[in-house]
Structures are given as C-alpha cells and as structure tokens.
Amino acid sequence: xASRVDEPHDDLIHVTPNPVIEPGHTAASVTDKISxxxxxxxxxxxxxxxxxxxxxxxxxxMFTIAYLVTTGIGIWGNNWPVGWAFDIINFVWWIGIxxxxxxxxxxxxxxxxxxxxxxxxFAEAMTLFAVACAGLFPLLHTGRPWLAYWMxxxxxxxNIYPQFRSPLMWDVFAVSTYASVSAxxxxxGLIPDFATLRDRAKNRAFKVVYGMLALGWRGSARHWHRxxxxxxxxxxxxxPLVLSVHTIVSFDxxxxxxxxxxxxxxxxxxxxGAIYAGFAMVLLLTIPLRKFYGLEDFITLRHLRNSAxxxxxxxxxxxxxxxxxxxxxxxxxxEYEGFMLKNRIWTGPYWWAYALLLITNxxxxxxxxxxxxxxxxxxLFIVSLIISVGMWLERFVIIVTxxxxxxxxxxxxxxxxxxxxxxxxxxxxxxxFTLLLLFIRFLPAISIFEMRTILxxxxxxxxx
Amino acid sequence: MPxxxxxxxxxxxxxxxxxxxxxxxxxxxxVAEINRSSWNTGAFxxxxxxxxxxxxxxxxxxxxxxxxxxxxxxxxxxxGLPPTKTCMNCHSQLWSDSPYLEPVRASWKENKPIExxxxxxxxDYVYFNHSIHVAKGVGCSSCHGRVDxxxxxxxxxxxxxxxxxxxxxxxxRYLRPKSEVFNMDWQQENALAENKTAExxxxxxxxxxxxxxxxxxxxxxxxxxxx
Numbered sequence: 119x120a121s122r123v124d125e126p127h128d129d130l131i132h133v134t135p136n137p138v139i140e141p142g143h144t145a146a147s148v149t150d151k152i153s154x155x156x157x158x159x160x161x162x163x164x165x166x167x168x169x170x171x172x173x174x175x176x177x178x179x180m181f182t183i184a185y186l187v188t189t190g191i192g193i194w195g196n197n198w199p200v201g202w203a204f205d206i207i208n209f210v211w212w213i214g215i216x217x218x219x220x221x222x223x224x225x226x227x228x229x230x231x232x233x234x235x236x237x238x239x240f241a242e243a244m245t246l247f248a249v250a251c252a253g254l255f256p257l258l259h260t261g262r263p264w265l266a267y268w269m270x271x272x273x274x275x276x277n278i279y280p281q282f283r284s285p286l287m288w289d290v291f292a293v294s295t296y297a298s299v300s301a302x303x304x305x306x307g308l309i310p311d312f313a314t315l316r317d318r319a320k321n322r323a324f325k326v327v328y329g330m331l332a333l334g335w336r337g338s339a340r341h342w343h344r345x346x347x348x349x350x351x352x353x354x355x356x357x358p359l360v361l362s363v364h365t366i367v368s369f370d371x372x373x374x375x376x377x378x379x380x381x382x383x384x385x386x387x388x389x390x391g392a393i394y395a396g397f398a399m400v401l402l403l404t405i406p407l408r409k410f411y412g413l414e415d416f417i418t419l420r421h422l423r424n425s426a427x428x429x430x431x432x433x434x435x436x437x438x439x440x441x442x443x444x445x446x447x448x449x450x451x452x453e454y455e456g457f458m459l460k461n462r463i464w465t466g467p468y469w470w471a472y473a474l475l476l477i478t479n480x481x482x483x484x485x486x487x488x489x490x491x492x493x494x495x496x497x498l499f500i501v502s503l504i505i506s507v508g509m510w511l512e513r514f515v516i517i518v519t520x521x522x523x524x525x526x527x528x529x530x531x532x533x534x535x536x537x538x539x540x541x542x543x544x545x546x547x548x549x550x551f552t553l554l555l556l557f558i559r560f561l562p563a564i565s566i567f568e569m570r571t572i573l574x575x576x577x578x579x580x581x582x
Numbered sequence: 583m584p585x586x587x588x589x590x591x592x593x594x595x596x597x598x599x600x601x602x603x604x605x606x607x608x609x610x611x612x613v614a615e616i617n618r619s620s621w622n623t624g625a626f627x628x629x630x631x632x633x634x635x636x637x638x639x640x641x642x643x644x645x646x647x648x649x650x651x652x653x654x655x656x657x658x659x660x661x662g663l664p665p666t667k668t669c670m671n672c673h674s675q676l677w678s679d680s681p682y683l684e685p686v687r688a689s690w691k692e693n694k695p696i697e698x699x700x701x702x703x704x705x706d707y708v709y710f711n712h713s714i715h716v717a718k719g720v721g722c723s724s725c726h727g728r729v730d731x732x733x734x735x736x737x738x739x740x741x742x743x744x745x746x747x748x749x750x751x752x753x754x755r756y757l758r759p760k761s762e763v764f765n766m767d768w769q770q771e772n773a774l775a776e777n778k779t780a781e782x783x784x785x786x787x788x789x790x791x792x793x794x795x796x797x798x799x800x801x802x803x804x805x806x807x808x809x
Contacts, residue, residue: 272610275617277744316586329586334595 138233138572140415145570148416152566153318155411161559164410169555175548182541183258191261193538199524200517200533205259207513208543210367211395212252212550213293214388214509216300217360218396219245223303224356227349232572233424236416239565240407241400242304247553248399249297251546256289258542285369292366296359303352309335310345310567364392371516377458378520381446387439391509394432397425398505403554405499407563416564423492429505430486436512437480454525462519467532471515478508623742628734629699633685641766642730648722648764659711663698666690701735702726709809718793719757720749723766730766750801754786757795 139148186193196203219241226234257263269290271279280287312332319325335341368388371379401422408417447459463472482504485491492498518533557563620626640646649655654662666689673683689696704710715725722729727738739745749756762768769782789795800806 273614275740275742275744277747325586334587334592 138236138418138420139569140418141574143415143573145573148569148573149314149566152416152562152564152569153315155558156315156560156562157318157320157324162410165555165559168551172548172551172555175545176552177545177548178541179254179545179549182538182545183254186258186538186542187263191259193536194542195534195536195539197531197533199529199531200521202259202517202521203533204535204539204543205255206370207510207517208546209252209255210388210513211510212248212255212546213367214364214392214395215399215506216245216248216252216296216396217364217389217392218400219243219248220296220300220303220356220360221393221396222400223307224353225360227353228357233421235568235572236418236564237400237404237421237425238568239304239307240404240563241396242300242307243554243557243561243563244399244403245300245396246297246304247550247557249293249300250553251550253293253297254546255542256286285366285373288366289370292359292363296363299352299356299359303349303356306345306348306352307565307568308561309333310337311562311565313337314566315562360393361389364389371520376520377447377452377454378462378516381443383439383442383446387436387442390432390435390439391512394429394436395506395509397429397432398502398509401425401429401498401502402506405495405502407558409495411558411563413564416569419493422495422498426486426492426498426501429483429502433479433483433486433505440476440480458520458523461523462515466519466523468515468519468522471511471519475508475511475515478504479512480508482508618740618742620740623737623740625737625740628732628736629701631699631734632696634682636733637729637735638731638733648729655712656716657713659709659713661712666696701737702741704741708807710807716763717760718753718795719760719763719789720753721756721758721763721765721768723768724749724756724758728766746807747802750806751798753795753801754783754790757786757789757793759789760793 143151191205194204196205219238222234222241223238227238257266260266268274269280269287280290309332312328313335316325316328316332319328365385365388368384372381372384374380404417405422408414444459444463447455460466463469483501485497485501491501522533523530616622641648651664651668652661653664654660666686669683669686670690673686677683678687685696688694716722725739726735729735758765758768795801
C-alpha cells in the first residue's frame, strides 16, 4: 500500500479544505483549459483595455528615455547632496519585487511545496520583467548608457578594469547573474509546455514559433529524465540568488559610511523586504488574473492564503528591521546616528514619509492575522497594493532622508522629484504590465505539465 | 500530422549552440582587433602638410635640435609650432627662391601663419603636458618615434589609453637621462616596444628615484590625466 509520503498530493487534495487544484480535473481538462488561454479563447476586452493603458505608459517611458539620453540626467531632481533618488529607489523596488519569483520557483521547489506549481510560471515571468525594469534605472543613471559595457571586465584599449571593491560593481554581476539564471529557469520550465502548444496550435506561424521554442521536445522518458535533472540543478543555482541579490543591493548602502545606511541589519532586512514586496506583487497580479480568466480552479484560495502568510511573516521581519535601526541609533550612542534617526522620524522635513511607511508597511498588513481577511480577495488585493506603496516608501525613506542632511549643515538640501522622475517611474510600470500582458496572451501563464503532476492519482503507485 | 521541421533542423539546432560560442568569441576578437588597428587609431598615416617640409631632412640630415622649432616643449603643456619667422631665419638666405618654399614666403609677406595639419591629436578630455614629461626623462622618440627618419610625420603610436598607461604604470621601462631626451637615436630599438631588459630597468629605477617621478598610484590615478 502506498504511504502518505509516497503520495504527497493526496493529502493536499482530499484533506485540506482549500486544495491546490479544485476537484474534478483530469490531465486532459487541465491541458485544455490552460492552453486555450493562448490558443483558443477569445482575448477578453479587459486585456485590450489593460494593454492599451500599459502600452501608452510604456511609450511615456520611451519618450522620457529619449529626452534623458539627448539632454542628460539633469532632467531628474537629484542633486547634491541627494545624488541618488528615484533612480535607485525604483531600482531597489523593482529588484525586490522580482524576488518572489525565484523564491517560489526555486526554494519552494526544493522544499517540495506543491502549491507553488500553479503560480510559479507567472511569478517567474514577473521576476524577469521586474528585473528588466530595475535594470533600466542604474543603466540610465550612468548618463551614458551606450558606454554601459565599461562595467564589464573585458580587455579594452583603455587598459582599465572595473573597481571590484565597489559594491556598485557587485551589483552589476549580482543583477546580471540573477537576470540570466531567472531567464534560463523560466525558459527551461516552459519547454514541455511549448511542445504542448506546438502540438495543439492550428495556425502554422504559431506551430513554427512554438516548435522552435520547444527545441524538439517529444516527451520521451529520456527527455523527462534530463529535464528533471536540469530543472533541479537550475533550482539549486537559483536558490542562493534569492538571498545574494538583495544582500548585494543592500551593500550599496551598508558598505558606505553614511548614518542611516551603515548598518549590519541591512542585508537580512532587505531580503525579507524583497520577498515581502514580491509576494504583494504576486497577489496583486494573480487576483485579477484568476478572476478575468476564470482560473479559480487552479489558483485557489490556498495559494492566496499561503502568500498572505508569507507576507505577514516577512512583514514582521521588516518591522523588526525598522526597530533595530532605531535601537542601534540609540544604543550606538553615535551623535550622527542619533541625529539621523530623529531627523528621519520626527524633526526632519520628510517625517510624513516615515509615518506613512509605518502605516502602510507595518500597521495595515497586520489585518492578515485574521483568517477572514486572508480569504477575502478584495482585502488581499488592497493590502498588497498598500504594501507595494509601503515598500517603495521604505526605499524613499532610506535613501532620501539619509542623504538630504549631510555632515555639513551648509550642504543640507531638499529633494524634489521632477516630472521626469515620475514619468520614468510610471513608465516602467507601463513597461512591466505591457510585457506581462503579452506573456499572458502568448505563453501558458500556468505550467500545464506541472499542473498535471499534482492531479490526484498522478503520483506513481508503489506495487506490492 | 505532417512534420513542421525538416530533419536537417536537428543538426542546425545543435550546430547553433556551439556555433554561437565561436561566433561570440570571433566577434569579440574582431572588435578588439579593429579597435587597435591603425585604421581606427590613425597610426602610421602620413599627413600631407601645406608645405613640403621634411623632418627627416631638417633633423636627421641637418641635425637641427627639436627645440629650435618646438621652443616651448620644456616649459609648456604644448610643444609649440614655429612661426614662419623661424623658417625665414634660414630660408631668407638658403633656397630663398625655391618653388617648394613659396607657401612659406607667401605667409611671411602676408603676415599670415601657415596652417599646419595636426598629427598627434589627443582627445579634449585628456590633459597632456609636454614639459613634465621632458623634465622627468621621457624622450621625444619614446612617444613620437624616429621623427628624424620621417619625411612626412606620422603618428607612431596608437595614442590609446592602454598605450599611455603602459608607461604610467611602469615608467622605469622607458626613462632615460635628461641629457638624452632630445636624442632621436637613443636606444631606438627599444623605444615604443616592450622594454624590459635588466639594464634598462635598473637604470630606469635609478632615474625614477633621482627625478622624483611620482609613485604608480598617482601616475595611474584618473585625475592625473582627466581633470
């Protein structure tokens, strides 16, 4: 008789009140339903409206970049002493959002959390697009993006190498590694589904394109064997990245000697914040997706509930981070740390940002302790939206309030974003949603073959 | 169902995986070579001048010192181009009716400088100073090559940053006694080339100390040249 260990899915399906896949589905119905999103179903009107809005915003981004490149980064509001502002805030914000994708696809895979299956593809796509948006900011902040390849160590006629002791250099490698491993992971995961789409497509152009992407996948036992090995290896590679990328991003600040940045708590608290923001974005995207495409059977309340729990946990870690920052400012007895904290929270001109941060990031998400809130998609959606704003404010507070009061009072200044700071930020949101909507339209947003494996009875029965 | 792809695409797919590595390597190599080629740097390109002036004749054959014409090389960032008057010091007497010298006489009569074509043109973001190099024992020929053998002057080096840094990182490879700075013939086989003979390195180190050449950290600091 098969034991519970051998059939890990059975308990998920029959015991829990909220299964990872609603009962009554078979391998065929799962394949039909998901592949139809791409191949058969009429594109809903909401898709066109959403695409129109986000593509318009993406064009705002394009015009901003064109103006930026032809004019210079002086069109932004950053100026001494606030030399970093929206560009780095948005960079960290987007990179953070990307983290949930890798966490879901790699760590939860290794931990055998089956419920990840229906949201991993989507979260990985979200990761890729978020990293693409994030990468734009430091790239354009260089002022001469066409010389960005100077950041790579290659044998050049200038005979100089990048400064490897600079955390900004570590960023280049951390983020580019992250982007390439995420892209690979995503693509490898898509191969069997590309084959499914190739076989089901009626249109010749779709057949050829999906066929090329499927790399000749026939689904033989050998294919599957190699595929599983490759996928597991990639998961192993991606796992440390979940922790390393945001750790290195936090080094941009922690390695400097500025009060407000120079803190050892930064790496863990940045990583927790990234996962926090990432899951908020996952919920923000999946809740409308499952509603508009009728995917409630596949993305069940269990997924939403688990994501909410992760948000609650990481949110508390972030809260602990804020507490420790304040505690260390007092406990270090450093005059500068003390001034920075007082200025950030109370006496400074940006006190409202800190107050809003506490409300959005710490106080409001506590509603997730309630089971009823976790089961209400409207509340989850709103809380996720608030957390996304809160995580943006967190970076704003860390960056702007630490910088605007320099050691020399004569250098004190205020930071005010210009319209181009805003258009660039809003533009990347447009780009993100444009890519995401195209993804939903042309690729299976839920992994078809992995969904088949979590169907009841999919696990092999042990003989004897 | 008919096959979408022909059998040969299997081979193509496998080839493209390995092929792309070689293509990438080849492109990198080609770009590096093109960047360093004289087609890009302008090295060895003899520039036509408004007057048929030969450095080979004046320096090599007649033995005129560099400083007779380039008077400010020891005191200024710019080595200086001679005014027509310098030419006329001799050519009011010598070859005073040669047709080759007609542009010089015209310039003299009209009091209008000759418009020479610049051969060594550094980018504007580089602050180069001739006097400091000459004062620390860097010879003319180390950078300009054997000008005394050039009928028409050409750029003898790439003038790329890696070329500057070759000396800025290890000046002992090229330093010479100050008395030899204007000697075109000094160790000509080693100028511009890998210069790592034990003899040169020993002398170079001694000269480096004697002339108080700044340490490497300062010489290769960005702001030494890009201010």
